[in-house]
Amino acid sequence: MLEVRNLEVVYSDVILVLRGISLSIPDGSIVALLGANGAGKTTTLRAVSGLLDVHNGNVTKGEILLDGEPIHRKSAAKIVRLGVSQALEGRRILAEMSVEENLRLGAHTNHRSMDANMERVYHLFPLLRDRAKSTAGYLSGGEQQMLAIGRALMSAPRYLLLDEPSLGLAPLLVQQIRDIIVEINRQGTGVLLVEQNAMMALSIADHGFIMEIGKIVMDKPAGELLDDEDVREFYLGLSGDEVQSFAQVKHYRRKKRWLS
Amino acid sequence: MKTRRRWVAVVGVMMAFTLVVAACGDDDAVDTTATTTPPATTEAVTTTEAPTTEAPTTEAPPTTEAVPDIAIGRGVTLEPCPDSANPDNGCIYLGVISDFSGPFAAFGLPLTWGKEDFWERVNAGGGLMGFDVAITPENTIDAGYDGAAHLAGYEEIRGNVAALAESLGTLQTLGALPLMIEDSMVSPVSSWYSGWSFDDIDGGLILEAGTNYCLEAMNGFDFVMQARSTMDPVGIPFTYAIVGFPGDYGGDYAAGVKIAAAAYADVGIGDPVAEFVYTPGVSTVEEAVAAILPVAPDVIFVTTGPNELAGLMGGLFGAGLQSAMYVGTGPTWHPALLGAADGALVPLFEQAYFQTSQNAGFQDDTPGHQAMREAFEAHERGIPNLGYVAGWVMSYNLLAVLEQAIINKDLTPEGIAAAVGQVEAVDYEGMLPDKSFVGTPDQTVERGAVVHRVDATSPDGLAVIAPFFVGPTAAAYEFNAPCLVLGG
């Protein structure tokens, strides 16, 4: 179980970005973390995978627990070794290197079983096998996303954190990515899925969290969220009414305040 | 508008200052230098007397008996020196500005030891005609071969000492010279720049001992002529090149080489086939080798440091120039060259390297050397080196000047400075030929240089071939101007 408890994160000693959020990812489940831009989703992921230092951020309160052990003071490298691996937003593949080299980098902490893991990744993404020797920068967007996920899998993580894997991809590719996430999860890896594409995320997730300005404002099983009227209206764009008026937005804001 | 007004004000302030300064300049700029004695001087006499007033005044009469009516000034007291073994003697305080740190520390420290030990021997022998000489720690300055530190050090001690026992570094000393002239501060200097013989450069205050780099180079050239005339077949005429540091050392030596070469024009000696100025910290041995190799000279005059010498000789030999003869001077050589790193070069050094210097090494057999070695051992001064020898030798001429001033009954700074021109023969106890300060530079300059060859068995790695060799060019040269002008 990977847990975030009452986490507070401050950037540059002054900017309070997370104001005490809590969430948990049970083993082998898919958890979706939804929210608008600037809500703090990426910061949450950074905190979990130990990347706050790079961005001059600090955990000021709360803790992150992996099987009950606090990990929020550990280095990023250590956290990867403990089995939490992240695929960053925007894919961030090493464009100058070959596909295979990208994957080899992913195996940095888990060098011994590299061959097995690579086999697994190639099995998940047969396309990558075909292009193993080609330069990663020349792959298409979807292929690059697959490479990013594949690279994160090379450390054989117990928990995979995915930051907006569907970003900028064609609908068909989103479907493909979605299926792959399900497949990864089926093989036993817990997934924390940060998405703007709430529909896609909630369709595969077991549980969903919704963030607004540094706080969790809703925390329900995915099915319930899909049925929630506000969520349908503001995240899925599936309003019952044809007309959306500003007043309704206000209504939502009121409601949100109440929720928090 | 507002800013402009402010600027006007600023300019106004500047102008006003200029005018004020100029106004008071009118009165005193003309006549201050010569007639007004700086108050620092008079003040100093009282301050140096102050600490010694504790000495029992009843014992003063014998002191005045020993030196009945002598005029004293800055840095001289009738009270004995601190911790003096001769309580009846007065005391002459000397200053030292040397390098105990920085690039020349390895030279400056033994040099100062040589001076300290020399004066201690004088004191131990009963002093100097009723006076002891003291070099106190307060009057000993470490300048670290830095002009600013040298000057600050001079300012620190200028009011306390009658003369300097050392002022290391030609250029540093030149920087301080205006103040020294102001103070009539006499000083021996451990650099052998040809300009020190001329009063318009040093104000007659710098006491030189031994020949200068320029005449030394002429002797070097004369020696080469002599050596090559006995070769079979005769090695004359020959081509030569010069590799040297710039400035008072290399520049002066190079000037001497060229003067000597011009004197042999009739036997077919021409201009140097190559001249490489090796700027420390900038030039590389590779450049020097590249400059010399294509012209393949028969003789190479080297005035660098030991590392450059080894690099040059090794580099040229390795690249195929294997018959050249090398002539260097004191600082070019270091016994460590015979050591581990370049051991392979030893045969080459023994065969091809010769050097000139102002005095014989540590081992020479003269009364002066004898006394020096005794002092060296008594004070446990470590490994024998030329710095100590130089410090010791340089002190004889200040001794002679102070003696002359005492004979003149005038130990004021002006009196000491005036005494310089009256010293007819400095006795170096055989370490150098006697030296006169009376007469023109052409008459008084020391013309002889010692010629050495490399001898790996000797402690300093050298053996004397010709003591105080005076070649025909050096003997005939009319020494009427410095060979090298150190600008301004």
Place this chain on the structure above:
Amino acid sequence: MSTLLQAVLNGLALAAVYALIALGFVIIYKSMQVLSFAQPALMLFGGYFVVYFSSRLGLNFYLAVLLAIMVAGLSGLVIERSFLRPMVGKPVFAVAIMTIGIDLVVRIITGNLFGVESGGIGATGDPWGLGLFIGDPAFGATFHWGDVVLNQRRFAAIVAALLVIGILLAFFRYSRIGLAMRATAFDQEVALTQGVSVSSVFALSWAIAAALATVAALFISPNTGTIDVNMFAFALKALPVVVIGGMDSIGGALLAALIVGLAESLTITYQPVYAGFLGGSFSQVVPYLVMFVVLLVRPYGLFGTREVERV
């Protein structure tokens, strides 16, 4: 013709030394965007230990070099840990100037270790043992082709540089840690997410740079085989080499080393004859002049990445 050939050969040897030092700069710059002015001092420092182990302790030359590389590498590591680590995230200039401070301190300490004498690289004239195979035993191996001469130190410089650079490139290409270093250079955050300890990579890059500088120290004076503190200015000339290449390009640094080495060597050979008015030791400013020209044409060096900045 033989003069030209000789100049080119000497230039190649010079280029080899520049390349070794410049690679150190580039590796540090690539991994942590820090320009290290401390390389010259580290070169002297490593060089001192070669002298110490080989000449003063009399160990086998190759063993001495290996030990010196280890000592230098370790000190590079220590310097990174103690001085550079607190500066992570500070402006590049602040860090660059701090390395000047490090350079001063290391240089004085090295000067103090050397003492007043310079040190010999290897106890004999031919530490490489090349004399056993070829040439003239008096001064070690010297290759003669007609008038063209290549002394053993220059020969060794070229061979060693090719060897070391080859090993280094293979290390970056094939090893796990090399790959991690490249990844760190390309995208630090990505490297972190893959479990690369970026701080170890920083430390390692300083260690490698110091080791490279030590190898360069072996060849710094091909004629004497000695090294002393004044040779600092020589190592500083690797800075223009790095700039010409473009600071973050290994290939660029190698090419620039070649350009500068040859330009300097040709200047040494021909400038005194054909352009004496330019003054003595003109070759020593040639690297800087080449740098000026290159920067005027290409403000980010020959292969440098153009900075793209978001406002």
Place this chain on the structure above:
Amino acid sequence: MRNRPALIGDYRSDAVVFRSGVQRVWMGLLLVAAVFLTFGGSLGPIRLEGEWVVLAATAVFASIGAIGLNVVTGMAGQVSLGHAFFLGMGAFTAAVLGGVEGTAPALDPVTGELIQKVVLAGYQLDMLIWLPAAGLVAALAGFIVAPVATRLRGLYLAFVTLGLVFIGDHIFREAEYFTGGAFVGRAPAEMSLLGFRFDKPGEVFGVFLGKNQKLLLLGVVLLVVMGLAAKNLFRSKVGRAMAAVRDRDIAAEIMGIGLARTKTIAFVISSFYAGIAGALLYAVVGRLQPEGFGFALSIDYIAMILIGGVATVSGAIMGAFFLKMVLPKVVVWLAGLPLVDLVISPEVGRGVFDTHQFERILFGLLIIGFLIFEPLGLYGIWIRIRNYWKAWPFSY
């Protein structure tokens, strides 16, 4: 507003030369102190004498140079490692215009007679001419270099200025007719202002002053004028443009600030200050040599503004005084302490380091230490102390 008197609420008060009356009082006190310390005797209880006056004069002139570097590096953010070159330009210009000609005997190629040939240029002009000229020539050099500098950014600029030092060093060494040549050098300019000699001792207002006391007085006056001018510059439109370029050059350009123009102005002004400083510094030492204007000198000045405080006039002055006056004395004092003298000793071979080496090490460590712990320099420490006492007994 009434409750927070120190609050700066409008542009007018932000742009004044002295932020508060206290600053003005301090300034006045310092000036009076400088005069009293210099004259001493009848005027004040203590007189600055001996080596202290040499160190103080050096520090005062170095302050002017440091202010110059602070204009281009601190204010406009263009890190220049080439300050030594501009100092050298000023120093040699002054020495040539105000110095004495050097001659050497030479054979006349036509008549074959021995004549005195001029080997060193020197025109013995008045200080009123050579001092501004030194500044202007250095400024011109800055103006010529600026176009290259404005093309480049960041570290690349630092390199070009580094290269400038090496090329300048070469030129200084080779231009023997003007500089005397390497390891020879020349005497500095004669410090004669309309007949008044600063480089000779004499009476001023009835008090006998030594050469360096006169120089110190001159330096203090110049420092006040040039320091105020720099302070004035910092608050002006140009100063604000420089700060904008420093903080974000692209953003500044978008706001309509001419990058090339601003950088050029910064370089020119900085070089002018360097030229003036260079012209006067060597009057204290009495000798200037081409090899003295190398990379090490540039680092000295970088260290001054770094240790003193970047982008402030008082920081530059503090830094110069700290490095030129306090540090050498501290080292000597340390070396005299028991036990410490086993590590640092004025005697070679006794301690681990000699004083000279230790001073350099301390210098390097100070650069490192200030960068890590107090990037604002001594000025920052001073501000902190001030704020501490302002708020005392509250922490803030």
